[in-house]
Amino acid sequence: MTYLAKVYVTLKKSILDPQGRTVERSLHQQGYAEVRDVRVGKYIELTLEGERAEVEARVREISENILSNPVMESVRFEIEALQPA
């Protein structure tokens, strides 16, 4: 079975997010004063073959060990089966 994994990597809440601050200031300057707490992170999509449990374990490994830095970042992922083309 083919699966699409969606991985979301964000800075931990305790860590200052300069990129988020910059975007927030820019939004305020462009008239979106009601926006706050802007956080900017990475969104990664990847496709894998295999059984669901095996794919889930592999994506967890990839997400936690390669795609994110556990010291500064939080990571979560979703997996969805892809219909054969």
Next chain:
Amino acid sequence: MTYLAKVYVTLKKSILDPQGRTVERSLHQQGYAEVRDVRVGKYIELTLEGERAEVEARVREISENILSNPVMESVRFEIEALQPA
């Protein structure tokens, strides 16, 4: 009401994703040969106050006009109500 908006910005499928290719090669070198079609994008969270319909319209505007480049990028977003702290 307070809403959390989650915005996902990815390169359009027709556009080469060098960052995705680099991540894919690195995953293959580290033993994850079954991974393919790696795409790297931006994930942005922002908090807004207001009525749902109004917030949705504002987030659509922000997503399409400020947080993404319509020529090269696709954008989608989700909105969820935040429970008062």
